[in-house]
């Protein structure tokens with residue numbers, strides 16, 4: 001009986017792999033970006049334990065990256081670090097971070113049988129707990145926890161509780177790589193069975209006055225409100241609780257002496273005592289947390305500072321995250337923003353550059369903003385009222401609005417004191433119009449939710465001669 | 477009005493802006509302030525947090541939604557103000573209590589764990605959270621208000637608790653698409669005198685300018701005993717967002733059978 005069951009199981013796995021590969025091929029031939037998820041969906045439907053089997057193909061083990069914002073960029077930076085150290089990497093690079101996307105990434109991997117490859121997987125924060133046993137990672141990077149698509153994920157507290165139960169149940173001893181500055185993340189260290197590597201920012205020169213309006217970490221688990229000595233991004237900073245004495249742990253991996261520029265930043269990376277200067281070609285403060293998460297995970301894997309610093313400096317943007325394109329002689333940059341904290345990070349990055357402290361802003365930004373309400377975006381568009389669009393007032397020279405919920409976004413911008421020049425729900429028409437209005441030599445900043453990003457990116461890629469993402473993935 | 481030369485102004489109390497804000501409830505305050513500015517009405521917002529006293533007087537009280545943990549924090553603090561809030565309702569101050577705030581403005585709220593949180597009793601409403609594995613009421617809503625001159629209201633609801641109206645209140649609206657208070661009787665929210673409770677969260681006022689104006693007028697009546705002349709100030713952006721939201725609710729929410 002047992003032998004028969006094993007055989008049936010093997011047959012089923014084989015069938016799943018064949019069907020998955022066929023789906024991948026069909027999807028590519030149809031020219032669908034969905035090639036990043038469909039094969040996995042097909043395979044996982046036929047053989048539910050396919051994930052655990054496929055993950056074993058990563059001979060060097062896997063690292064999982066989770067959190068609300070920055071997963072794709074962090075996983076991308078970590079993969080670059082691993083490559084710089086000579087590893088081959090299997091990754092779900094385009095942000096397809098549910099089980100089907102992970103299975104698809106392994107199915108697409110052509111290095112059959114080669115040993116020593118590292119799996120670098122970004123995993124949806126709500127999908128992680130049931131998937132963890134199958135993934136059996138060496139390390140888990142927890143980036144942050146913010147409110148995001150409450151109609152889909154439920155409330156922030158339930159995500160945090162799910163993670164904690166997952167870690168208590170997991171006996172594998174995976175290293176936990178934790179953002180010390182996020183008070184929802186750092187306490188996960190209490191549930192660790194293995195090593196803990198913390199990361200954070202150590203530079204009061206960039207600190208802000210208080211947490212953002214839509215802060216999701218106001219209260220300690222003891223019930224008292226958190227106090228902050230410094231806030232860097234959203235609710236991330238040097239926090240403490242005066243009631244129970246819990247406080248932000250000193251980060252083992254840290255960014256010091258941060259300088260921000262129009263197109264990137266420079267900081268001194270302290271990698272567990274080794275100090276090295278890093279130039280990060282990504283704009284804004286939030287990508288520094290992504291770089292720190294990647295560096296901390298790289299440290300956990302045994303990588304040394306010069307390799308990490310070199311990889312971070314040489315890494316291009318991840319899919320749809322500050323990606324640049326040339327279209328009809330104009331430059332465009334894509335900014336993914338799908339929840340209040342992510343939107344605030346983008347708005348701060350765009351408005352901070354080129355404005356010295358205390359100086360009146362110059363209306364210099366050319367913006368196309370897109371809001372969709374698909375299942376992957378969240379059906380509920382109310383979240384735009386938690387994002388601080390008021391930051392844009394005075395900075396925008398021209399604003400075009402598009403997407404299925406363009407009308408909601410236009411109203412929000414207007415209530416924030418931002419003039420709206422065009423409301424055009426149709427993506428391609430809005431892009432045409434925005435490019436047409438763009439003064440020569442200026443760059444169009446395209447700020448967009450997830451499904452609108454996929455749609456706009458496809459139009460832009462087709463027009464600019466850039467190979468679609470799934471084609472580039474094959475060529476790597 | 478006492479001083480016709482002075483700009484009329486309303487005194488707004490926003491309860492627990494940092495605690496009860498989970499579903500973009502700030503959007504209602506943003507819309508209220510912008511609408512007051514467009515109508516030439518002053519709008520003084522006092523934020524009241526845990527442990528803070530209520531101001532002496534208020535023309536309009538706002539409270540938003542929270543997660544269970546936050547409701548548990550707010551409930552005992554809010555109980556201190558129960559007498560004042562009920563007295564304000566009796567003298568026709570305007571109120572808007574949304575989602576978790578609506579539940580806490582009722583008589584009581586029983587959590588999924590069976591814990592009973594006392595409400596302030598503004599509304600004759602009781603709320604029961606079903607077991608954790610029961611589906612939440614999530615989705616776009618289109619409802620017809622029982623208030624004169626408001627008509628269709630649009631919004632988004634996301635709540636576990638099921639609320640039931642007692643004899644002392646009317647529903648705020650009747651659901652055409654969506655769940656409403658409990659997914660069964662077609663009632664959405666509650667109202668008594670000038671107080672409104674609803675499950676439509678966050679961007680309720682931005683997308684429903686008629687309701688925003690209704691609250692501003694009620695607040696002005698409370699303060700001055702009469703409504704000052706207000707200019708016509710149609711907002712095409714709000715009207716478009718309203719129409720889009722209504723179309724979305726019609727397309728993808730279930731039609732109410734009640």
Ligand SMILES: [Zn+2]
Pocket residue numbers: 220221222223224241242243244245246
């Ligand atoms: Zn504490």
